[in-house]
Amino acid sequence: MDKKNVSMNDVAVAAGVSLKTVSRVINEPDSVRESTRDKVHSAMEALGFRTNFAARSLKLGRYGCIGVALFHLSGGAVDMIDGIADAAEERGFALTMIKKCGGEKMTLADAARRMSQLPVDGMIFNLRQMVDDFDSFEAPKDLKTVIITPMEHPTCSTVSDDQEGGARMACEYFLNRGHKNVYFVSGKEESLSSQCRMKGWRAALEARGIEPPEPLQGDWNADSGYAAGLVLADKPDCTAVLAANDCMANGVMMALRDKGLSVPDDVSVIGFDDELYKTIPNSILTSVKFRHRELGIRALNEVVAGLESPSSRSRTLVSGVLVERSSVKDLRA
Amino acid sequence: MDKKNVSMNDVAVAAGVSLKTVSRVINEPDSVRESTRDKVHSAMEALGFRTNFAARSLKLGRYGCIGVALFHLSGGAVDMIDGIADAAEERGFALTMIKKCGGEKMTLADAARRMSQLPVDGMIFNLRQMVDDFDSFEAPKDLKTVIITPMEHPTCSTVSDDQEGGARMACEYFLNRGHKNVYFVSGKEESLSSQCRMKGWRAALEARGIEPPEPLQGDWNADSGYAAGLVLADKPDCTAVLAANDCMANGVMMALRDKGLSVPDDVSVIGFDDELYKTIPNSILTSVKFRHRELGIRALNEVVAGLESPSSRSRTLVSGVLVERSSVKDLRA
DNA sequence: TTGCGAAATGATAACGTTGTCATTCCGTTA
DNA sequence: TAACGGAATGACAACGTTATCATTTCGCAA
Numbered sequence: 091m092d093k094k095n096v097s098m099n100d101v102a103v104a105a106g107v108s109l110k111t112v113s114r115v116i117n118e119p120d121s122v123r124e125s126t127r128d129k130v131h132s133a134m135e136a137l138g139f140r141t142n143f144a145a146r147s148l149k150l151g152r153y154g155c156i157g158v159a160l161f162h163l164s165g166g167a168v169d170m171i172d173g174i175a176d177a178a179e180e181r182g183f184a185l186t187m188i189k190k191c192g193g194e195k196m197t198l199a200d201a202a203r204r205m206s207q208l209p210v211d212g213m214i215f216n217l218r219q220m221v222d223d224f225d226s227f228e229a230p231k232d233l234k235t236v237i238i239t240p241m242e243h244p245t246c247s248t249v250s251d252d253q254e255g256g257a258r259m260a261c262e263y264f265l266n267r268g269h270k271n272v273y274f275v276s277g278k279e280e281s282l283s284s285q286c287r288m289k290g291w292r293a294a295l296e297a298r299g300i301e302p303p304e305p306l307q308g309d310w311n312a313d314s315g316y317a318a319g320l321v322l323a324d325k326p327d328c329t330a331v332l333a334a335n336d337c338m339a340n341g342v343m344m345a346l347r348d349k350g351l352s353v354p355d356d357v358s359v360i361g362f363d364d365e366l367y368k369t370i371p372n373s374i375l376t377s378v379k380f381r382h383r384e385l386g387i388r389a390l391n392e393v394v395a396g397l398e399s400p401s402s403r404s405r406t407l408v409s410g411v412l413v414e415r416s417s418v419k420d421l422r423a
Numbered sequence: 424m425d426k427k428n429v430s431m432n433d434v435a436v437a438a439g440v441s442l443k444t445v446s447r448v449i450n451e452p453d454s455v456r457e458s459t460r461d462k463v464h465s466a467m468e469a470l471g472f473r474t475n476f477a478a479r480s481l482k483l484g485r486y487g488c489i490g491v492a493l494f495h496l497s498g499g500a501v502d503m504i505d506g507i508a509d510a511a512e513e514r515g516f517a518l519t520m521i522k523k524c525g526g527e528k529m530t531l532a533d534a535a536r537r538m539s540q541l542p543v544d545g546m547i548f549n550l551r552q553m554v555d556d557f558d559s560f561e562a563p564k565d566l567k568t569v570i571i572t573p574m575e576h577p578t579c580s581t582v583s584d585d586q587e588g589g590a591r592m593a594c595e596y597f598l599n600r601g602h603k604n605v606y607f608v609s610g611k612e613e614s615l616s617s618q619c620r621m622k623g624w625r626a627a628l629e630a631r632g633i634e635p636p637e638p639l640q641g642d643w644n645a646d647s648g649y650a651a652g653l654v655l656a657d658k659p660d661c662t663a664v665l666a667a668n669d670c671m672a673n674g675v676m677m678a679l680r681d682k683g684l685s686v687p688d689d690v691s692v693i694g695f696d697d698e699l700y701k702t703i704p705n706s707i708l709t710s711v712k713f714r715h716r717e718l719g720i721r722a723l724n725e726v727v728a729g730l731e732s733p734s735s736r737s738r739t740l741v742s743g744v745l746v747e748r749s750s751v752k753d754l755r756a
Numbered sequence: 757t758t759g760c761g762a763a764a765t766g767a768t769a770a771c772g773t774t775g776t777c778a779t780t781c782c783g784t785t786a
Numbered sequence: 787t788a789a790c791g792g793a794a795t796g797a798c799a800a801c802g803t804t805a806t807c808a809t810t811t812c813g814c815a816a
Contacts, residue, residue: 095484097772108796113774123794140563143542144486145772148477148801151428155519155542163505171504172496175522184541186488187518189508208517209476209488209542230473316704341704369702371649371674430802441766446804456764478802481771 096137105133116141147209155186156393157210159201162218163189166363166382170238173386174214181394186210198227198237206230212393212400214238219280234396236389240286242405247396249389249406251380253283256410257290260332260360260378263412265298268421269330269358274305275318275342277334281310287334287362308338315341322357323349329357329421336361336377340370343417354419364413374416384408429470438466449474480542489726490519490543492534495551499696499715503571506719507547514727519543531560531570539563545726545733547571552613567729569722573619575738580729582722582739584713586616589743590623593665593693593711596745598631601754602663602691607638608651608675610667614643620667620695641671648674655690656682662690662754669694669710673703676750687752697746707749717741 098112105112107126114122115130122130133139147153156178160167178185186208190201198221205213212234217224229235229246237243240250264272274291277284288305295302306321308314315338322328323346333339339361343353353359353374364379385408396402431445438445440459447455448463455463466472480486489511493500511518519541523534531554538546545567550557553574562568562579570576573583597605607624610617621638628635639654641647648671655661656679666672672694676686686692686707697712718741729735 095772099772109772110774110796110798111794114795117774121794126794138564140539142481142772143540144477144481145801146774148475148481148772148803149774151801153477153542158520160508163501163508165501168496168498168501172522175493175496175520179522185520186542187491187508187520189505189512206473207476209486209519231471310701312700312702312704312706337702340702344704366702367645368643369645369670369673369699371645371677373645428802432802442802443767443804444765447765450804454764459764475802478771479804481773481802482804484771 095142096139097142098139100137101130101133101139104137105129143209152211153186153209154182155184155209155211156390157186157188157205157208157213159205159213159215160187160189161196161201161216164218166380167216169382170216170386170389173383174390175386176383177387177390181390183211183390183394195222197221197223199223202227202229202233202235206233212236212397214389214393218282220282229400232400234393234400236392236396238385238389240282245401245403247392247402247404247406249385249392250408251283251382251385252407252409253286253380254290254293255407256362256378256380256412257287257332258294259410259412260362261291261294263360263376263418264330264332264358265294265300267358267418271295271300271303271327272330272332273303273322273325273328275308275315275331275333275338276305277308277310277338279307284334287332291332308334310335310337312337312341312344314338316345318342319345320349322346323351330418331357331359333359333361336363336366336375339375339377340366343375354417358418360412360418376415376417377413378410379413380410381408428475429472430475431472433470434463434466434472437470438462476542485544486519486542487515488517488519488542488544489723490521490538490541490546492538492546492548493520493522494529494534494549496522497551499713500549502715503549503719503722506716507723508719509716510720510723514723516544516723516727528555530554530556532556535560535562535566535568539566545569545730547722547726551615553615562733565733567726567733567735569725569729571718571722573615578734578736580725580735580737580739582718582725583741584616584715584718585740585742586619586713587623587626588740589695589711589713589745590620590665591627592743592745593695594624594627596693596709597663597665597691597751598627598633600691600751604628604633604636604660605663605665606636606655606658606661608641608648608664608666608671609638610641610643610671612640617667620665624665641667643668643670645670645674645677647671649678651675652678653682655679656684663751664690664692666692666694669696669699669708672708672710673699676708687750691751693745693751709748709750710746711743712746713743714741 099109102109102112115127190196215237217239236247238249261272292302306318319342331342339359346357361375361377364377366375367373388406432442435442435445448460523529548570550572569580571582594605609621625635639651652675664675666675672692679690694708694710697710699708700706721739
């Protein structure tokens with residue numbers, strides 16, 4: 091009985107006006123007389139009319155949607171998505187998401203191809219690991235593309251946390267307080283975050299002419315931090331440890347304690363992400379916090395800003411913040 | 424110089440074939456001769472043709488997209504989104520996401536209205552708090568709608584973790600091991616998860632004729648658990664504590680220890696979400712884990728299954744799993 | 757060669773909007 | 787009353803696909 095789709099034409103007929111008038115009621119209501127507007131509104135109501143997205147965007151030549159390719163979903167991703175979604179909402183865009191996941195090797199080109207068949211005016215790639223075609227990738231010329239990644243890209247705009255800067259900041263915090271060296275516990279090897287944090291740590295030490303000690307390999311979880319802590323506890327010159335995340339930092343601290351060492355009196359520790367307080371009461375861990383939400387907002391704004399000039403290119407770094415607690419001892423005191 | 428959009432017509436002209444043949448090359452390649460196919464493919468390549476989503480879906484009458492309204496983004500959300508995204512990918516759908524967030528009161532009706540103007544064949548509402556129009560809401564008749572919520576809905580399909588069952592399971596685990604009572608530490612008051620977990624705890628006790636003690640109010644974070652733990656440590660009859668999440672459970676355990684009590688020898692503890700092991704080395708906490716990823720998969724499958732019959736209605740509960748560690752003592756031994 | 761049937765291709769009409777331009781309406785002024 | 791002008795409305799084409807149905811092409815048997 092019900093016609094499947096109610097079109098503007100159906101509404102027009104029901105209201106006794108022309109197709110174009112219905113269109114006007116929707117898009118420029120002020121240009122139509124109030125009495126007419128009411129007729130049309132009641133007709134729409136009665137028929138259950140909803141504007142057809144496909145027809146509208148076909149005519150308009152744009153969708154009002156920004157594509158987001160997730161690739162890999164990790165911890166901070168919720169906040170980032172939250173930021174992207176909020177910023178999109180604010181600017182009147184919806185998000186079109188794909189994941190392009192799976193065991194097979196994934197490439198930017200594949201993601202771009204898939205994306206460009208979907209309703210998107212621009213796109214954001216959330217890239218947290220390396221991909222084969224990173225450097226050779228070229229985005230569609232008419233589709234603004236922003237990549238969330240710590241690496242620089244030859245042609246696309248990129249947005250990233252300043253992971254390297256955050257690590258440097260943490261190291262300098264140690265060094266400025268009289269520590270002569272800083273040990274490092276890394277995250278999973280393939281993670282770009284971990285790599286960047288390590289790079290920043292190295293750079294900060296070398297800038298002061300300090301030879302960086304061999305980093306300890308972790309896997310983000312507390313147990314790997316604990317293992318690293320047991321090793322570090324035996325190194326007499328170890329007064330400062332930078333762990334690539336809070337969970338491992340906590341593992342390190344527990345190991346040190348189990349070995350009879352005190353934090354911060356014997357060894358100082360800094361982590362990343364500032365999330366330990368959620369899990370540990372009265373947490374003392376000083377930590378470098380990245381503003382993932384802000385990151386998402388910036389990425390989305392960058393896309394929207396570039397919609398008109400997709401070939402423009404920029405690089406945005408969102409700085410981290412050092413959240414001070416009491417896990418670092420000032421040796422100069 | 425470049426024409427903004429390359430259409431199938433342009434390709435057809437370039438390849439010296441008809442429009443329809445180009446269409447066939449894309450949609451039913453076997454029905455066109457190989458030599459023709461090659462001509463068309465080269466023309467597409469040369470011109471940089473990409474099929475126009477709007478035109479395609481206008482003609483087909485469907486989008487190949489499932490809408491996801493996030494409302495509120497919380498912890499387990501990443502895994503759920505991950506599940507939704509993977510299941511969508513597998514079935515050839517993309518996701519259209521909006522957040523419908525913000526300080527203002529949000530309603531299902533608003534979300535549905537916004538959604539139905541977007542490219543969606545069906546939709547998923549991720550509802551973790553109560554909304555005013557929950558019971559009165561009616562989904563568009565032609566758009567399959569699935570709500571992720573622990574509450575039953577009069578007309579829409581719903582999918583949920585079995586939070587109540589999980590809590591009951593944990594309680595019975597205590598009771599079956601000789602505990603005479605179970606104390607409860609809740610999460611934030613407005614959270615439906617917390618409410619359901621509390622309900623399950625109550626039900627399990629009452630089923631055995633035990634009067635549930637006054638629940639302790641927490642806020643999901645460790646500090647609130649710690650505060651609750653200090654209170655519980657003074658109750659001589661408290662041998663078992665169920666905390667609404669792992670972070671608070673950890674807070675409880677730390678407080679008990681600080682008060683000279685041992686877990687599990689003096690007091691047994693169970694948490695929710697099984698995530699403490701990430702942060703605490705050698706974690707002993709037994710915990711009820713919900714399969715958020717599975718939840719997302721089910722929700723998506725439910726939508727897709729109902730695309731043809733949007734008015735069908737079902738209720739899916741995804742059971743939790745009790746991950747046993749050593750934080751519960753068997754009093755019968 | 758011719759004729760035939762199947763395979764390959766093409767002409768044309770939709771799908772439901774918005775933009776362009778023409779037309780009608782209505783109140784105001786001469 | 788007639789003429790005017792701006793506001794309100796309408797007719798029609800276009801956006802880029804896919805579906806229907808007609809037409810052409812081709813290989814093969816007669």
